[in-house]
Amino acid sequence: MTDQQEPMLHKVLGSTEKLIEATSGMEIKLPKPGRQSMRISATTNSIVGLGLAAFGLLTPHKWTLILGAASIASAVVMYNESKNCG
Numbered sequence: 001m002t003d004q005q006e007p008m009l010h011k012v013l014g015s016t017e018k019l020i021e022a023t024s025g026m027e028i029k030l031p032k033p034g035r036q037s038m039r040i041s042a043t044t045n046s047i048v049g050l051g052l053a054a055f056g057l058l059t060p061h062k063w064t065l066i067l068g069a070a071s072i073a074s075a076v077v078m079y080n081e082s083k084n085c086g
Helices: 008-024 035-058 063-083
Strands: none
Touching: 035 063
16 A cells, blocks of 8 residues: 555454464465445445434334444444545
């Protein structure tokens, strides 16, 4: 990557690869998602989160409201991470 920093997700995957190699002796390569797949994931999380939040507002199942908010927050983080992806 040129002037952009590596996305946090790629750093975590790299650390996981090293940990697996150190503990098991096996070398593996985990797939690192690109910008498009991260944006698709963010969009999907947003849609699911909005659905869960709406369901939580309209029914007595308020725990789905919390789950929906967490999903939306995850989508925001994923979208921001996709900006760092090359």
